[in-house]
Amino acid sequence: MRPDVRRWLRSRTFTAETWQAADLVTAKGTRGSTVSVVLPALDEERTVGAIVETIRRDLVEACPLVDEIVVVDSGSSDRTAEVAAAAGARVVSVDDVLPRHGSRPGKGEALWKSLHATTGELIVFVDSDLVDFDPRFVVGLLGPLLTDPTIGYVKALYDRPLTTTDGIVPSGGGRVTELVARPLLNAFWPELAGFVQPLSGEYAGRRELLEQVPFVSGYGVELGLLVDLVALAGLDALAQVDLGTRKHTHQADAALGRMAGQILQTALARWPGGGRPESELLQFLRTADGLESVTWDVGVVERPPMRAVRAADRRRGTWA
Numbered sequence: 001m002r003p004d005v006r007r008w009l010r011s012r013t014f015t016a017e018t019w020q021a022a023d024l025v026t027a028k029g030t031r032g033s034t035v036s037v038v039l040p041a042l043d044e045e046r047t048v049g050a051i052v053e054t055i056r057r058d059l060v061e062a063c064p065l066v067d068e069i070v071v072v073d074s075g076s077s078d079r080t081a082e083v084a085a086a087a088g089a090r091v092v093s094v095d096d097v098l099p100r101h102g103s104r105p106g107k108g109e110a111l112w113k114s115l116h117a118t119t120g121e122l123i124v125f126v127d128s129d130l131v132d133f134d135p136r137f138v139v140g141l142l143g144p145l146l147t148d149p150t151i152g153y154v155k156a157l158y159d160r161p162l163t164t165t166d167g168i169v170p171s172g173g174g175r176v177t178e179l180v181a182r183p184l185l186n187a188f189w190p191e192l193a194g195f196v197q198p199l200s201g202e203y204a205g206r207r208e209l210l211e212q213v214p215f216v217s218g219y220g221v222e223l224g225l226l227v228d229l230v231a232l233a234g235l236d237a238l239a240q241v242d243l244g245t246r247k248h249t250h251q252a253d254a255a256l257g258r259m260a261g262q263i264l265q266t267a268l269a270r271w272p273g274g275g276r277p278e279s280e281l282l283q284f285l286r287t288a289d290g291l292e293s294v295t296w297d298v299g300v301v302e303r304p305p306m307r308a309v310r311a312a313d314r315r316r317g318t319w320a
């Protein structure tokens with residue numbers, strides 16, 4: 001493993017249990033910070049209500065850590081907006097924010113517009129398709145930002161079960177993460193190899209940083225933010241927090257293929273070019289002792305066309 005990644009993993013990986021909401025309220029008061037929670041939502045009537053209600057009950061009413069909950073409706077055709085509003089969120093439609101800039105389809109557009117629709121100095125993004133949502137997610141993501149001024153952006157990490165018709169595969173989820181995003185990041189931005197869940201939809205950042213980088217309109221937004229923020233602020237300004245387990249609604253393989261395509265487009269638009277890709281791939285496994293990293297060499301060797309080999313051997317008189 002690269003020394004910079006090893007050092008970053010040790011100093012910038014936290015667990016949500018480190019912080020209690022009440023302590024963070026005190027830290028927030030001392031710093032005069034404000035917090036917005038943003039939920040991008042496209043047809044999430046089944047799940048968005050419970051998430052909003054939990055955050056409102058536990059982190060607005062019982063303990064004033066969160067100042068506003070905003071659901072950015074990304075063009076839902078179901079009752080997402082009504083359900084979210086009834087649960088206590090302010091709901092804005094993506095088309096009504098910055099209308100003179102039009103609306104692009106996709107999740108990243110909703111996040112970009114949320115910067116204009118909210119006021120918090122700290123912004124926490126939470127997907128609205130989460131099942132069994134735990135308020136610890138928000139507390140954990142805010143912990144590093146409210147206690148360490150050198151940290152500006154915090155990603156979630158977690159176990160990702162895959163729920164299938166045959167049952168639950170404990171670590172089977174995050175297919176695009178494992179098959180596309182992590183190999184790409186390891187190859188071209190190896191300093192980011194320590195991010196266990198680079199595509200996690202739960203993350204928090206300082207507005208001051210988030211307003212300095214572009215937002216990709218679709219599913220490339222998470223990879224784009226990581227690459228652009230490390231260039232802007234440096235690796236030590238980024239952190240990750242272990243939130244336990246995350247369950248969400250899975251998309252079909254064909255939809256994940258389109259997601260992978262957007263992530264690839266995002267990466268290629270940022271690829272610095274030149275040089276050889278890094279051949280080390282860092283993978284993470286959950287063991288009884290916590291997260292274990294394993295390094296693999298995925299470098300490949302190009303063998304020449306057989307005709308060229310034959311011709312060269314004939315010239316040397318060594319062809320058998």
Ligand SMILES: O=c1ccn([C@@H]2O[C@H](COP(=O)(O)OP(=O)(O)O[C@H]3O[C@H](CO)[C@@H](O)[C@H](O)[C@H]3O)[C@@H](O)[C@H]2O)c(=O)[nH]1
Nearest residue numbers: 040041042044074106107110127128129199200201219222
């Ligand atoms: O056009 C869209 C599409 C999605 N969403 C919302 O965005 C969130 C995540 O979308 P989802 O389709 O559930 O993504 P996942 O399959 O869960 O994909 C993972 O990987 C993506 C690519 O990095 C991330 O954007 C996601 O947050 C992350 O959970 C959900 O609340 C959606 O309702 C929108 O608001 N608008």
Ligand SMILES: O=C(O)[C@H](O)COP(=O)(O)O
Nearest residue numbers: 173174175176177199250
């Ligand atoms: O983050 C990902 O890799 C994609 O959202 C796919 O997740 P899933 O394999 O858990 O459905």
